[in-house]
Amino acid sequence: MSALFFSAAAQAQPEQRTIEATAGEDWDHQKSGMTMPARLGGFDRQYIRDLTDEELDVYGQYYGDDGQTRLTLFFYRAAVNSVPLWFDAANQALRGNVNLLPGTSEYLSSAFTPPGQSEASGLMAVYSTSGNEFKSTGVAMLPLNGWLVKIRFTTAELSAEELAASLMPILNDISWPEEIVSGPAAAVILPCENALKLSDRVKRIKPTMTDALSAGFLNIPVNDTADGEEPGVYCRDPQDFGPFSIYRAGGSEDGYLMPLGDAGRAASVYANRLGGLTGGSREARFTPVMMRLDQNIIFPDLDKLPTPGVLLSATGDGAAISAVTTWPPSSGPTITINVPADEDQ
Template sequence: MRWLIMGLALAVASPLAARDLPVPADKGWQHAQTGLVLTAQIDGMRRTALTDATASEHDVMAQYQAADGSVSATIYLFHPAADDVALWFDRSRTTLEQRDLFRNAAPASADPVAFAAPGASTPSALRQVYGIAGGAIRSTALAAIPVGDWIVVIRMTAPTLTATQLDARLQAVIGGIRWPKPEGMPAPAAVPIVACTTALHFAKAQPITTLDILSMLSGSIAASAAKSEPAGPRPVWCRDGEPRVEYGVYRTDERSYVMALYDAGRTVSVFPSIMGQIEKSGSYAVSLTDVDGTTSAFPTFDHMPSPKQLWSLVGSGKRVAVSTGNRVTIDANAVK
């Protein structure tokens, strides 16, 4: 099961329904924004579902099933707020490993395997297979592959196949997808994320109730500004604290962090606010970025809020501003 967080209300209690894409079961489907094609059959498995968790094909899921039930695959295509294969592989792996169904799963290799997907010139993708002792499923597998600034995640399960056999089927599925021709610079080699060597420490953080416009918008404009910057070196993330199914915390330094929500591409960023830097007050801005690029700003804090506090805040839906493209909408009640 893949947990979805749609839009900005964040229904944290249950997965949200997705819409079926109007594609006949015997026809292929091409994603307009990437050019990726999912055919009606891949590696002998028939496509049984094709859905979108957004209104704009920013979070698509396709399910495939062998006629004899020997193997199944689920393929996700989404546009992540943080464009990093290793980060979303780490989130998907956490979701898989913490499910009761896979608690006895043993990875076939100590580390995920980096590999080059069809058409790629660098080992920019990651995969891992697991053997499972006992139960109705004998093996499961996971792969994450970049497609420009989009990501494809593949999950497979098999009742009777060994981990080695399922790895071969996983590679066959990867080869059966019709990948678009790579454009631009090759994706960097994927390096699995590891735990941070030190842990963040949090003081008690309080929301700042009286805000000026610049502080209130800092979370919304930050993501848009970052997208307009020239591409630079990829950040090297580490994982802070113990990962949860609901979220994982990742950072590159000790002044900010990103909370990746579930495994569906959405993130919450915590960083020194613009006004906090100008006034040297040490305040922090909080923003949520969805897969369609929509960014929401939440109240500013006087200190860096903890992940637990952040999770509660975002779940409350108390936004102060929303940015979509060049349009910013401000909550009038937040202006004092």
């Protein structure tokens, strides 16, 4: 039975839990080998929080004595390991915030070489916000052996030039793993040359057991850039989708990825040519996937390439047909099938 989508489901926010860490002492993140320092950039750590149950999305909050300087250190395991992609998502969110402030202008956007790495694999952007209580704000991101590290810094004391100059001393305050595989050189994402043709009048195609199995195998992660391989090159679709931006690998004309925030979670949709062949039909069909930090959840194919709002709806209910684990990598992927056997008749 097909289903017609009209509106997006509400996006659930991950629940936070506070990690117990002794004040004044560094905290070690065992999975990444990184240390969350007790003091960073001259500021004391206030707390550490995790947006998962397995420390896959952790951040530490630092404040200056006057409360007017805020530094946040994040590290997380993204569904797609791409510094340009997640930096652009973070920078788009930052631009959305600073554009609401008077006197805002971009001071700097550039690549940099992180500590222990040989390539300019990190990206940063700094803004002057002189028309309000803060002088500057910025974001920086870099790869770390399959993880991503992000720093957000907002200050009432430093100019944009001074904030940009403070980045490397801040990074050098962090205790990094002894062995780091340098990430590939990073470059900012550019707009795509054309706009995708999308539809908000989309129907689900009745899934079969074959659909669930093939989608599970197709979503086994194979592009882990922890070993320094080049990630896919994305462009940002030029259309205005309100709170959403969509990214197309290699300028794809039949699929896209939509970050859900800037901390590694996403929804994606791609043309499923295998499904059409095994189902005995040559009609176009597109597979929606909810990409979490530890698994990809696959939903029934759609008959058209959906708009972002429809994609969010199509990956937000209980109709998943299969799922494949992406964490921990040491145990290998596990595929779970959710289509009853009689659905394949």
